Amino acid sequence: MSDNRVIIFDTTLRDGEQSPGASMTKDEKLRIAKALEKMRVDVIEAGFAIASPGDFESVKSIADTIKDSTVCSLSRALDADIDRAGEALVNANSGRIHTFIATSPIHMKYKLQMDPNKVVEQAVYAVKRARNLIDDVEFSLEDASRSELDFMCRIIEQVIDAGARTINIPDTVGYAVPEEFGHTIGQLIERIPNADKAIFSVHCHNDLGLAVANSLSAVANGARQIECTINGLGERAGNASLEEVVMAIRTRKDILGLETGIDTTQIVPASRLVSGVTGFPVQPNKAIVGANAFAHESGIHQDGVLKHRETYEIMTAQDVGWNTNKMVLGKHSGRAAFRSRLEELGTTFNTDAELNAAFARFKDLADKKHEIFDEDLQALVSDTRSEAYNEKFRLSSLKVTSQTGETPVAEIVVMVDNEEVKATSAGSGPVDAAYQAIESIVATEASLELYSVNAITSGTDSQGEVTVRLEKGGRIVNGLGADTDIVIASAKAYLNAANLLLSDVEKAHPQV
Numbered sequence: 001m002s003d004n005r006v007i008i009f010d011t012t013l014r015d016g017e018q019s020p021g022a023s024m025t026k027d028e029k030l031r032i033a034k035a036l037e038k039m040r041v042d043v044i045e046a047g048f049a050i051a052s053p054g055d056f057e058s059v060k061s062i063a064d065t066i067k068d069s070t071v072c073s074l075s076r077a078l079d080a081d082i083d084r085a086g087e088a089l090v091n092a093n094s095g096r097i098h099t100f101i102a103t104s105p106i107h108m109k110y111k112l113q114m115d116p117n118k119v120v121e122q123a124v125y126a127v128k129r130a131r132n133l134i135d136d137v138e139f140s141l142e143d144a145s146r147s148e149l150d151f152m153c154r155i156i157e158q159v160i161d162a163g164a165r166t167i168n169i170p171d172t173v174g175y176a177v178p179e180e181f182g183h184t185i186g187q188l189i190e191r192i193p194n195a196d197k198a199i200f201s202v203h204c205h206n207d208l209g210l211a212v213a214n215s216l217s218a219v220a221n222g223a224r225q226i227e228c229t230i231n232g233l234g235e236r237a238g239n240a241s242l243e244e245v246v247m248a249i250r251t252r253k254d255i256l257g258l259e260t261g262i263d264t265t266q267i268v269p270a271s272r273l274v275s276g277v278t279g280f281p282v283q284p285n286k287a288i289v290g291a292n293a294f295a296h297e298s299g300i301h302q303d304g305v306l307k308h309r310e311t312y313e314i315m316t317a318q319d320v321g322w323n324t325n326k327m328v329l330g331k332h333s334g335r336a337a338f339r340s341r342l343e344e345l346g347t348t349f350n351t352d353a354e355l356n357a358a359f360a361r362f363k364d365l366a367d368k369k370h371e372i373f374d375e376d377l378q379a380l381v382s383d384t385r386s387e388a389y390n391e392k393f394r395l396s397s398l399k400v401t402s403q404t405g406e407t408p409v410a411e412i413v414v415m416v417d418n419e420e421v422k423a424t425s426a427g428s429g430p431v432d433a434a435y436q437a438i439e440s441i442v443a444t445e446a447s448l449e450l451y452s453v454n455a456i457t458s459g460t461d462s463q464g465e466v467t468v469r470l471e472k473g474g475r476i477v478n479g480l481g482a483d484t485d486i487v488i489a490s491a492k493a494y495l496n497a498a499n500l501l502l503s504d505v506e507k508a509h510p511q512v
């Protein structure tokens with residue numbers, strides 16, 4: 001690998017999944033992992049193997065399947081964690097164990113309640129144990145941005161001697177600012193005698209909105225791996241966003257002199273896939289992948305772009321995989337064309353039954369909407385996500401009457417374990433009436449934290465994609481539903497969230 005190549009380490013499936021409500025099933029994670037491999041991500045952090053049996057299975061199935069990217073599992077610096085990570089990665093073509101321990105005074109004193117000498121000892125022991133299982137071992141100094149430089153130099157020198165190939169410097173709490181963070185990376189590389197035996201990596205959180213800036217400052221000062229996530233998903237305010245980091249490195253090669261191995265045309269499909277699977281919509285003004293990222297509203301800008309694109313555009317929409325609303329399929333398209341277009345968008349079907357179910361939904365949609373865009377297809381596939389969880393509740397039918405000056409009323413029929421249950425409710429609007437009727441059946445008693453509707457494409461026949469976030473006893477889930485009728489999309493989203501609440505997945509959190 002050349003000296004100016006930056007390794008892209010994607011942690012959407014691990015840190016991204018730590019976003020409240022973003023849990024994913026094994027199949028969904030595998031689908032995302034395949035999209036990341038297609039994008040030529042160097043390292044995929046597939047999960048935290050010891051967190052739960054489900055996490056273990058996910059890491060294992062990704063390690064068993066993915067061939068072109070390195071597959072990594074997180075582990076604390078504990079025997080059981082490291083062994084479980086090694087077990088999950090046993091069939092990986094190229095596997096990595098990523099072990100970590102906190103190194104800041106505040107974490108060592110209050111969280112770990114460990115003496116710094118003991119922290120060094122445990123870190124060295126963990127790296128050696130991981131190296132007995134696998135060649136590729138990464139070590140992270142949790143809360144590095146609040147750790148003392150001398151202490152970091154001491155522990156890093158020893159873990160490199162113990163066999164760590166990658167040293168990751170996380171800004172765990174999103175506290176760093178670019179100049180300071182870049183300086184720290186430069187100092188570590190300069191002061192640690194065996195620094196040339198490892199690749200320095202950074203992992204920045206976005207609490208101050210500086211994750212991408214800090215990551216770029218780090219690579220400008222010698223780091224050669226960036227840990228990031230699709231759409232900037234991640235714990236609290238999220239992680240550095242993969243699409244921003246990659247496009248900044250590519251667009252400003254003149255200044256940074258660096259490159260990645262990413263196929264940037266896969267960025268938008270991957271962003272849509274992650275948004276669909278997690279139920280986290282992408283804000284319209286989000287850089288690179290937001291719906292407005294390449295839309296020019298002002299007349300002056302439009303005029304300029306028409307005369308010479310580069311007057312107002314620093315990269316092309318096609319470079320990052322926007323399809324400029326190309327109509328791909330219609331009512332008369334066959335199953336083969338449907339399957340092939342979805343494969344191009346990164347979705348493969350494991351069984352004929354899955355393909356048939358998605359194709360039936362496509363035909364239903366084509367009856368209501370005569371132009372079907374890529375975005376519609378992706379929403380249609382993410383609508384199948386509910387089927388991945390054992391669905392207790394399914395929408396059978398919904399009738400809502402709403403008229404000026406009258407109270408809207410919803411009559412709903414929900415299949416509960418294959419039995420029809422009916423309810424009628426009034427509400428302040430059609431969606432409210434539908435939600436009250438649904439709640440009288442599903443009885444989640446959860447609080448509604450978020451309700452949002454996005455038009456998937458333009459035009460009044462566009463599908464509305466609804467996200468509903470429910471919270472119950474500290475557990476947060478995001479339900480998704482899409483339909484050309486937004487009240488039906490809303491009902492589907494609520495039922496999806498109710499089903500997710502029932503899938504009680506207990507998992508350990510790496511930082512607890």
Ligand code: KIV
Pocket residue numbers: 015100140141142143168170171172173203205510
């Ligand atoms: O933010 C963090 O410090 C982490 C580590 C486990 C790498 O996610």
Ligand code: ZN
Pocket residue numbers: 015170172203205235
């Ligand atoms: Zn993190």
